Amino acid sequence: MRTLLAFFLLLVTASAQTPDAVKLELSADDRMVFSKNSFEVTSGQKVTLVFKNTGTKGEKSMKHNVVVLKPGITIVSFAVKCNAAAATGYVPVDKESKEQMVGHVKLIGGGQSATLTFTAGEPGEYRFFCSSPGHFDKMQGKIVVKPK
Numbered sequence: 209m210r211t212l213l214a215f216f217l218l219l220v221t222a223s224a225q226t227p228d229a230v231k232l233e234l235s236a237d238d239r240m241v242f243s244k245n246s247f248e249v250t251s252g253q254k255v256t257l258v259f260k261n262t263g264t265k266g267e268k269s270m271k272h273n274v275v276v277l278k279p280g281i282t283i284v285s286f287a288v289k290c291n292a293a294a295a296t297g298y299v300p301v302d303k304e305s306k307e308q309m310v311g312h313v314k315l316i317g318g319g320q321s322a323t324l325t326f327t328a329g330e331p332g333e334y335r336f337f338c339s340s341p342g343h344f345d346k347m348q349g350k351i352v353v354k355p356k
C-alpha cells in the first residue's frame with residue numbers, strides 16, 4: 209500500500225514538473241495596473257490566460273483587456289492602431305494587425321472575467337498590454353517563452 213502511494217505521488221510530481229498545459233492568472237482593477245508583469249512558459253505548452261477585472265464598481269468600473277503581441281512587435285507601435293479601433297473593443301481587426309498578435313482577451317468591466325487560449329510558439333519575449341486608450345503605460349508586461 210505504501211509503495212503504491214509512493215508510486216502515485218511520484219506520478220503526480222512528474223506530471224507537475226513537465227506540464228503540457230499551463231494556466232496564467234492575471235487581474236486588474238481601477239488602479240490601472242496588472243497583478244503580474246511577467247510570466248514564463250515553455251514552447252509548445254497550451255497556455256490558458258485567465259483575466260479577471262476585479263473592479264468593484266460594476267458598470268462604472270474601468271474596462272480593461274489584454275492584448276498579447278508576437279516577439280519583435282512593440283507595444284507603442286501597436287497601441288496607436290488600438291486607439292483607432294474603439295468599435296472593436298480597441299483591438300484592430302485588419303489582417304496585418306491580426307498577424308502581429310498571438311490573440312487578445314476581450315474588453316471587460318468590473319466583476320467580469322475572460323480567457324485567451326493559445327499554444328506557446330517560438331522561444332522569445334511576447335509583450336502584453338491593455339489596449340484601452342492611455343492604459344498601456346502602466347498596464348503592460350511580458351510572457352517569456354522558454355525553449356522545450
Ligand SMILES: [Cu+2]
Pocket residue numbers: 240271272273338339340343347
Ligand atoms: Cu486597462
